[in-house]
Amino acid sequence: MSTTDTPAPTGAAGEGAAPPVLVRRARLLGGEETDLLLAGGRVARTGPGGSLEAPDGARVVEAAGLVALPGLVDLHTHLREPGREDAETVRTGSRAAALGGFTAVHAMANTDPVADTAGVVEQVWRLGREVGLVDVRPVGAVTVGLAGERLAELGAMATSAARVRVFSDDGRCVHDPVLMRRALEYVRSVDGVVAQHAQDPRLTEGAQMHEGVVSSVLGLRGWPAVAEEAVIARDVLLADHVGSRLHVCHVSTAGSVEILRWAKARGVDVTAEVTPHHLLLTDELVRGYDPVYKVNPPLRTRADVEALREAVADGTVDVVATDHAPHPVEDKDCEWAAAAMGMTGLETALSVVQEALVETGLLGWADVARVLSSAPARIGRLEDHGRPLAEGEPAHLVLVDPAARRPVAPEQHATQGRNSPYRGMELPGRVVATVLRGRPVVLDGALVGEQPDDAHLGASRGAPHGAAGAS
Numbered sequence: 001m002s003t004t005d006t007p008a009p010t011g012a013a014g015e016g017a018a019p020p021v022l023v024r025r026a027r028l029l030g031g032e033e034t035d036l037l038l039a040g041g042r043v044a045r046t047g048p049g050g051s052l053e054a055p056d057g058a059r060v061v062e063a064a065g066l067v068a069l070p071g072l073v074d075l076h077t078h079l080r081e082p083g084r085e086d087a088e089t090v091r092t093g094s095r096a097a098a099l100g101g102f103t104a105v106h107a108m109a110n111t112d113p114v115a116d117t118a119g120v121v122e123q124v125w126r127l128g129r130e131v132g133l134v135d136v137r138p139v140g141a142v143t144v145g146l147a148g149e150r151l152a153e154l155g156a157m158a159t160s161a162a163r164v165r166v167f168s169d170d171g172r173c174v175h176d177p178v179l180m181r182r183a184l185e186y187v188r189s190v191d192g193v194v195a196q197h198a199q200d201p202r203l204t205e206g207a208q209m210h211e212g213v214v215s216s217v218l219g220l221r222g223w224p225a226v227a228e229e230a231v232i233a234r235d236v237l238l239a240d241h242v243g244s245r246l247h248v249c250h251v252s253t254a255g256s257v258e259i260l261r262w263a264k265a266r267g268v269d270v271t272a273e274v275t276p277h278h279l280l281l282t283d284e285l286v287r288g289y290d291p292v293y294k295v296n297p298p299l300r301t302r303a304d305v306e307a308l309r310e311a312v313a314d315g316t317v318d319v320v321a322t323d324h325a326p327h328p329v330e331d332k333d334c335e336w337a338a339a340a341m342g343m344t345g346l347e348t349a350l351s352v353v354q355e356a357l358v359e360t361g362l363l364g365w366a367d368v369a370r371v372l373s374s375a376p377a378r379i380g381r382l383e384d385h386g387r388p389l390a391e392g393e394p395a396h397l398v399l400v401d402p403a404a405r406r407p408v409a410p411e412q413h414a415t416q417g418r419n420s421p422y423r424g425m426e427l428p429g430r431v432v433a434t435v436l437r438g439r440p441v442v443l444d445g446a447l448v449g450e451q452p453d454d455a456h457l458g459a460s461r462g463a464p465h466g467a468a469g470a471s
């Protein structure tokens, strides 16, 4: 890709403030080469490849050979701010998201303080707006302090400026069935959804990895599949009983897929996500005791990976969500039992999906747009995202070079987390450009147009962070 240079837009331009952009010869999901003229924050015109003239002052983005997808939407991101800015901030997480092709992320509530009040969710939402690289939509906690005892102020979060629609105690399970029932009943009135972290706490006390052959060989306390499956089974029955919307976070076992299939066939209003790492990696990797592979839920078996891939292909699992969980080096670079759980994922998600689902023939690019953009936008009620790239629609898009291959180099990532399980793996695909509301935020694989008053911050962290390798 190359761009002809008119002055680069800087700062968090509001809707319509960016100069027009002509994306030339991008491959849309139907396969045909198309020109897209972006103006006023929207797709103003489309035409056959090479047919549209660039208006005066427009930036031209040459996109021959690139696939254009609607901007990606992550339903499950840990941005860590407020409270753990040593792990990630809204700014560094937004950079990682934009470089990964995302135009919206849902920021999980397990911050410090917990995002369980209108004040905290508004703070996170405002920080996201100030950074202006992606739309940051806060997730509200289901229970006060994630303690699982009292419902948080769900209504106040929903009606705040942050317009929270997804509620989750992620990192912890809402285990009390009465509380879960009340939460499901309550979110109905705000068109919200409870996103459950399905993990029976008693069955997983002290658990370190998936319970199976490898855990018994290594002598690590096992985390049985049933600890996830039992909670999902209970919750789909509860959601059915009260007629509410349920979303299941990071599904990781073949048994969970079977329960979801049953629930959907029965008409339960349930959706589910799977992480990229559960689509590619297995518990065999734990044999080296490298804590980079320690994650919640744990990496499972090859049979689980196969079942999860099939479930995405047949729609039983609706969404791929990153569960991007950055941790400081000192929290990961230690003995297995002491290490924090979690993996980074924003900057590798699309490549892992291409590797696990596209190159295996299970998904086409239109399906990728569904699982990484339109379905998560619908579940999170982000009306402005996940829309087709058609005239009049919001101009959120990502241009991907599917023919690129590159080794993953976490030290070049924009996230502060270095805990990528793909270090050194060669993965396909490269995000070449990301456009938010008609304004390019990534071009040629590097960030552009950040707020000028953050230049010092960028320099100290080595930004802009170009992706490794060439297109």
Ligand SMILES: NC(=O)N[C@@H](CC(=O)O)C(=O)O
Binding pocket: 078, 110, 170, 171, 172, 197, 294, 295, 296, 297, 323, 325, 326, 341, 342, 343
């Ligand atoms: N997914 C993870 O392994 N970690 C998450 C929370 C969690 O434990 O689910 C985190 O916040 O670090």
